[in-house]
Amino acid sequence: MNLTAIKVIYFNEMLRFWKTLFQSVASPVISTALYFVVFGSAIGSRIENIEGVSYGLFIVPGLTMLSVLTQSISNASFGIFFPKFTGTIYELLSAPVSFYETLIGYVGAAATKSLILATIILATANLFVDLNIAHPFWMLGFLVLTCIAFSLFGFIIGLWADNFEKLQIIPLLIITPLVFLGGSFYSISMLPDLWQKVTLFNPVLYLVSGFRWSFFEVSDVSVGISLFMVFLFLAICIAIIAWMFRTGYKLKQ
């Protein structure tokens, strides 16, 4: 195991994050604040409590997840796509580094960034609403697992993409709609019967629901199922990556 290599890949990626700290943090913080102003205060004041939780509070976990998912994917996909794009990948390929070491370095850094971001978003939210976390450990657990799972997913996209369009198309066309329709801003019990059933096919629902439960003990599906789904998603990503590794998919000819 080339631990030194994992370390330098990880810190090199984190360095990129620090260098662009302002951009990295400003946009999610601003959009969170905007959501709060629009949904929490303006519209939220006209919406009654959902299962005993005020609307402004109710959307906090969903908002956090929205940022975590999109940022994990974009950080991890960009992290591995960029060296491919500029050609600096030659060094990674010629180094005594295995595919998994590369993976740990890049995905670890992307997940760390998302975790930092989630913390900042929760802190920002705390300025608008009074945030009390019922199960901090569960909250952290869901958060960490989600960061890792979606960073893995982003890594896969970064490997697969050979141009900028492909890099952006999945987050744009799949992830964003899934997050919006996955109960980030509402409880699925507010939907008509048919749509409730359809929504159960949306994996993001389980993430948001479990995450929200750790805050308010309010959930759309049971926590056990949420946890299972997170692990399932994690396992699927690892399986895809293992397959990519075995076939040398898109990394080298």
Place this chain on the structure above:
Amino acid sequence: MDSIISIKGLSKTYNSGFEALKTVDLEINRGEILALLGPNGAGKTTLISSICGIISPSSGSVTVDGFDIISDFRKTRSMIGLVPQELTLGAFDTVWGTVRFSRGLFGAKRDDAYLEQLLKDLSLFDKKDSEIRALSGGMKRRVLIAKALSHEPKVLFLDEPTAGVDVELRKDMWKIVNKLRNQGVTIILTTHYIEEAEEIAERVGVISNGELLLVEKKDELMESLGKKQLLIDLKESVKKIPSILEKYNIELNEEGTQISYTYVVKDETADVSEVLHEITNSGLLLKDLKVEQSSLEDIFVDLVKEEL
């Protein structure tokens, strides 16, 4: 001779179906400087990329210091440093940052003193905190060399190190190459320029169309394929070559002031003393004479022509 890299039946067909390397066999000796010479698209970069792990060979095997490049990739790759043909560097990294990154990536222990000396040798030390994007092309090339040497490799690949490089940097580069060679580092470089191979390499391999046409000691190559030309200035110009000299490969220049005799060095039938004797006998008055040797370039042009 003790070989450090052993290439057996190496071939590479790209996904596009293009066969860039056709069964290459090559032994690279420990501590030598080998130049791979070939026109654009010959397969030089493909060969190097296969050895370094940037592309997967379609068939054949390569060992570095006895270790297989696939099953023992950690051992082989940590022995190898590569300076790629293209100037590929992260624009926003600093010189110091990127060199340290390379060393770590290759699993070497942190050694700032070594890296400092390395940057000094490459005249990069005063730029160590500059971002790469603020450097000139030549300096970027130096950074690539520093990265390749950052983990103290035993084998160094230089893929067209002098493309877009000025005389000064070229001289520096050869100084570094010689220094490394004296330390026992094996160096393989690719080039289009014959003079470069002639200047620095001990052995020359000629690649064309994915085939290694030959690998020989530079001197032997010059000898076996090299032609020599005996040039004789005449005291008095003549209209035509005297008839007794017609059986030899002798030509007269337009002004009639110089005759030249071209012969292949290794050719047994060529007898310079006999020719000289006949020339004296023919009554020509000699003013001066000199011998010119064909360059690798001439040899190479002949070789590739034969191939076509």
